[in-house]
Amino acid sequence: MATHSHSHHEPQGADLNVAAQATLEKSGEQWTTMRASVFSALAGFDKPASAYDIAEAVSKAEGRRVAANSVYRILDLFVGANLARRVESANAYVANAHPDCLHDCIFLVCDSCGQTTHIDNDVITRGVRNAAVSAGFVPVRPVIEVRGRCAACEAQR
Template sequence: MAGHAHHHHEPQGLELATVAQATLEKSGEQWTSMRASVFDALAQFDKPASAYDIAEAVSKREGRRVAANSIYRILDLFVGANLVRRVESANAYITNAHPDCLHDCIFLVCDSCGQTTHLDDDVITRGVRSAAVAAGFSPERPVIEVRGKCADCD
């Protein structure tokens, strides 16, 4: 199956934030200091983070309380701009390691430790979209999550 996946250069740290900023600005939005703080805080988590986790991290960094509803609005913008992906089953978010490439994703979610691995496999996601269309459905954003145990927890 690895032959069906596509691969990307996956920027990290400052380079990832720079790519995210350019992607957001290309969509006509501004990269404000609060948006940068939210993106940076989310990028620091090694597992998907909830809006409350992010609000707490940003509040500590900013030295003032930041409400989760403000974080949700920014996360919604980020998801729409492809900067962040939402892990639906966990109601949590991860940064998109390649925000300048728009495609569907597959998440492998460990039920034991919460670690989430992101896969790209265009053949599988194209098949899901085709099946939806064949059933008379117009897919907008397929979310594929596989729950189980990672190699470390197995």
């Protein structure tokens, strides 16, 4: 069965920070030093990170205590501006590798190691949105997460 997905150029490292800054500034927000620090910390994690994980990483990097509630506010801004995605079932966040592209995401979340893989499949997400509309519901932000085991964890069983 063919899947209809789309592909992106996915910037990494400094290029991802530049893309995030450009996207945030296009939305009318400022790219402050603190926001840059939070985004860099978030992008540095290889799996979803909580606001507490990010606050700890920023605190270490800056040599001063950064409160998790400050990080939560910035993460909420990032989610609204498409710079980050919230993995609902883990109450954690991942940096959006293509912040200039608006679409619904599907997350595959490993229950064993916590690794989260983001996939795009416009057919599935469009179907979810259409089903919601058919039920008389206006979808704003569909959240699709599949819990299970990643290939590496499954191979170790």
